[in-house]
Amino acid sequence: GGSTLGGTTTVAAVGGMASFGDLTLDKTSSGYGLTATATGLSTATSASFTITAGTATQLVFGTPPSTTIAGREISPAVKVRALDALGNLVPGFTGSVSVALGANPGGGTLSGTTPVAAVGGVATFFDLSINKAGSGYTLTAAASGFAPVTSSAFDITPGTATQLVFTVQPSTTVAGAAISPAVQVSALDAANNVVPSFTGPVTVALGNNPGGSTLGGTTTVAAVGGVATFSNLSLDKTSSGYGLTATAAGLSSTTSSSFTITAGTATQLVFGTPPSTTIAGRQISPAVKVRALDALGNVATGFTGDVTLALGANPGGGTLSGTNPVAAVSGVATFFDLSINKTGTGYTLTASAGGGLGPITSTPFDIVPGNATQLVFAGQPTSTVAGQTITPAVQVSALDPAGNPVPTFAGTVTIALGNNPGGSTLGGTTTVSAVNGIATFGDLSLDKTSTGYWLTVTAAGLSSARSVSFNITAGPATQLVWGTQPGTITGGTIFSPAVKVRALDALGNLATDFTETVTVAFGANPGGQPLVGTTTVAAVGGVATFSPLSVNVAATGYTLTANATGFAPVTSVSFDVLVGPPTHVDFGAHPHDEVAGVVIGSPFVRLRVEDAGGNLVTTATNAVSVALGANPGGGTLSGTTTVNAVDGLATFDDLTLDKVGIGYTLVFTSPGLTGQTSNTFNISPAAAARVVFTVQPTSTTAGSIITPAVQVTAQDQFGNVATGFAGSVTVAIGNNPGSSTLGGTTTIASVGGVATFSDLTINNTGTGYTLTALAGSLTGDTTASFDIN
The missing domain is CATH 2.60.40.10 (Immunoglobulins)
Incomplete structure (x- = not known):
């Protein structure tokens, strides 16, 4: 297995036996064998064994x-x-x-x-x-x-090319512009992979052609890297739903997705539906349409700008009405409600839009008149003087619904007053026959002045018409009349309403241009007093208004006359002046100079209760009160100070003053009425009744003159100096503690009621001296005590 023996491979024998406890092999296989060697010993070989795999990791x-x-x-x-x-x-x-x-x-x-x-x-x-x-x-x-x-x-x-596909589809493009991005057609294998080795020619053509367009640009291209790129394809007509096909020898063809060719930017306007001959005032039908086109003549459907129409040739001087401008919809501006109000032959319209589009001019068309349906004032009435002919002559035309004259109308037209604010009569010929569609009224007049007159005209089968407002003014003033007559008033009150005098023309109209001066005066004057107030006034708008104007004296049968230069005077109706309600008190008899303590009489003080004109109000019973006004002597007013009027007169028959003085006045009042202050008057002293020391003797040394000089004054019963007293006054010692003799002049004649003793002496000292003064039958007086040292 090509394994590596791992672990301790050399060990020392123990008890003749070597143990290998950690041997391993790393590769799997069967038929492995081990050999054991030791120096000087023969080699041994193990039985064969297998190494298997561990757990998968x-x-x-x-x-x-x-x-x-x-x-x-x-x-x-x-x-x-x-x-x-x-x-x-x-x-x-x-x-x-x-x-x-x-x-x-x-x-x-x-x-x-x-x-x-x-x-x-x-x-x-x-x-x-x-x-x-x-x-x-x-x-x-x-x-x-x-x-x-x-x-x-x-x-x-990739495999071998078998098919074509559009890998960049044609996209919506403006007519005449290259389709962008460039159309691309790829050669694909059966698994739809681009075959870069394909370099054959590929041709594109229009498949679906709804707009009748021509495919421009290079339509056959050699593929590069399996892709044919068409960079300058274009179509010249707008439409939606175009499609391209792509073909190449030995490959299946393909069709693009549908695409749209849109119009380019609008560069021109054309009349899609030009205007046609129409009756004046009616809508032009069919509706005028203006189309915005691109440079290739396609309707620029993206154009939504405002298109404005205007009259080009305008032979009738008409006005183009209707919705204008109109926003284009998909490149077309439709004018549904155009009309022209005046007839004429050879009208044209112009169309323009922002961005330098237009103007363009339509083909000529005509506007013809309709039937007469209405009347209008072709020559309006003008402001005129009353009684004179309205100039220039009033003219009325028959028009069709669009306001065009109808020369064939020859019917009768009648004119009348529509608004008649002055109550005037319309003079002249009021019914005439139209000539060439126009009725002329050459002799109309009105006799009453006013503002806001207007005329109406009627004719059978036609709508009536109303003129503009006009005014009839007065002629020159020829007479005066009382506009507002004087009426009964109370004395001293102003005429209300104010007296007015009007200047009229020959037809009795107010001559509003008259501004001359008018004067009023008494005609009959039973009261004998002058007319009070503004009696000369410059007329305003032909009217002289006299305010304030009043008559003071109550009487019956007054009249006024009005005069102005160049005019005959006119007399008013008679009127009366009545006694009015009380407004004030006035003096029937003022107070006069009197002696202190004596009743102010001959005559007694009397107050009148009067109206505004100074007439005695005999029915008045008002309470009238009196008080001191100026009081130079510090006097006290005695007597009855509040008196009720009898027959309008309040008489004060017991008034007295106790102190002399120059310049007294009395003030009279009555609730609700204007009071009065009297003229000044004086109070003089009464007859002397006593003498009094007015300068007392002072303590003095024996034999010296008493200083200041002793004075004795004669007084009346109210303590006033009796200035008229000139009698002799004698002084003597009263209390005489020092048994003295009074030296000096002891009898003196009074001057102005005063006796002055300037050289009195006492020869002996003493405490508590007094002096006495006597003057005939007058009550005497004793001084205060004084000392002589």
């Missing part, structure tokens, strides 16, 4: 795969052996062994019986094959409990 390819033609069985048959750990075949192994592709450079499929049960430790694969050519295939072998193993590399080579 690994797989190996006994016969690896070899280079084979694609699709044929690999020969010799591939074998896989099960070995023990020492590499001995394990004949007892009968397990299943599977093989599979390891490296698969050709993308092939492994065919044949796998797995296979091992026999005597060997699994033999008799019918393995691989269908795809490739260099560097490997197989892997595996069994349960074993690590897989990989074979050495091998090749699968």
Whole structure:
């Protein structure tokens, strides 16, 4: 078996016996024998024995795969052996062994019986094959409990070419452009592997040709490496469902998958359905169509841009209506609702689109008129002065539905006022016969001014029409009239509504251009007072408005007159001025100068309750109150200070003031009414009733003049200085603790009610002196005590 003897092969004998306890052999076989030798002894040989394999632990390819033609069985048959750990075949192994592709450079499929049960430790694969050519295939072998193993590399080579196939199919391409990527046809063996050795000519042609196209480019090509490449094939007509066929001598032919030829970029427009002669205003039928074509004349179905139509030749001055522009659908823009509203011979349309397409011009066509169906104002009425003829003459035309004149219409047309804001009468000839389709109204007029007039026209069988609005203005002003007459008012209130004077033309229309000055004045004036307010006003729009304007004095039978240069004066209706409600109080009699304590009378103070015009409101019973306004003397107002009016008069018959002063005023108020302040008045003192020391004596040294000088003043009963008193006043010692004599001038004549004693002396000292003052029948006075030192 070619084994190696392992273990201890030389040992020392013990008791004449040598024991070898660890001998081994590594290779299986039968008929092994051992020899034993020792120095000086003869050699011995053992009986023969067998070495068997251990347990299988690994797989190996006994016969690896070899280079084979694609699709044929690999020969010799591939074998896989099960070995023990020492590499001995394990004949007892009968397990299943599977093989599979390891490296698969050709993308092939492994065919044949796998797995296979091992026999005597060997699994033999008799019918393995691989269908795809490739260099560097490997197989892997595996069994349960074993690590897989990989074979050495091998090749699968193609067989003889038997067929053609399109390995690069023709793809959807623009008409006229080379099909890209280039079409390729390969020569294959029976297992569909490219046969690189095939170099024969291959021819392509159109199989299915739905668009009637011509196949351009090189259609016969010699194969290189088994592949024929057609790099410049093209078709000139668009369609879907094209197919190519490929043929080569001795090989089965093939047909490509279907493909589509699409249009190139749109380069031009054409009228697919040109416009045709149509009645004005009706839709052109059949619908106009514009096609976008590529350079080869194919409809550019990918074109979806907007196509715009316009009038080219426009002999009738018409307007093109309808949906425009229109977005193309699959390269065609269809204009379903085009119409032209004016008649004419030799119209054309132009079509254009973005990207520089067009414009192109259609063939000529005509637009013809329809029947008369309506009236329109061809010459509208214009603003005119009342009573004058509307110029230029109003004209009415008969039109077809599209608004084209119908010259054959000769019917009668009647005109009337449609809107009549001024209540006017339409003068002139209002029914005329049309001439060449036009009715002319040459003498129309209106007599009343207003804005917003309009006319209507009618004719049998035709729809009526309405004119534009127009105005009738006034002529020059020739007269004044009262627009708003003065009405009954209360005294002092403003006329409401305001008095207005209007300037009219000869037909009685307001002359809105009149802006001259108008003056109003009293005609009848039973109250005898002037007219109050704005009496001269410049007219605005022909109207002079007088506000504010009022009459103060209540009376009956007033009238006003209105005047303006160049116009006859006009007189208003008569009106009355009534006493109005109370608004204020005013003085019937002001307070006057009076003596202190004496009732202010002759006459008594009296207040009137009046309306806004100053008329006495005799029905008024309002309470009127009085109080001091200016109070220069610090006086007190006595008497009845709140009085109820009687017949509109409040009389204060017991008012007095107790302090003299210059410039007193009284303030009168009444709830809800405007009050009044009186004129100034003065209060003078009453007759002297007493004398009083107004400068007291002061303590002084004996024999010296008392300083400041002692003064004695004559006063009335209210304490006012009696300035009119000029009588003599005498002073004397009252209390005389020092038994003194009063020296100096002791009797003095008063000046302005005051007696001044400037040289009084007392000769003896004493504490508690007083002086006394006497003046005839007046009540005297005693000073406060003082001392002489």
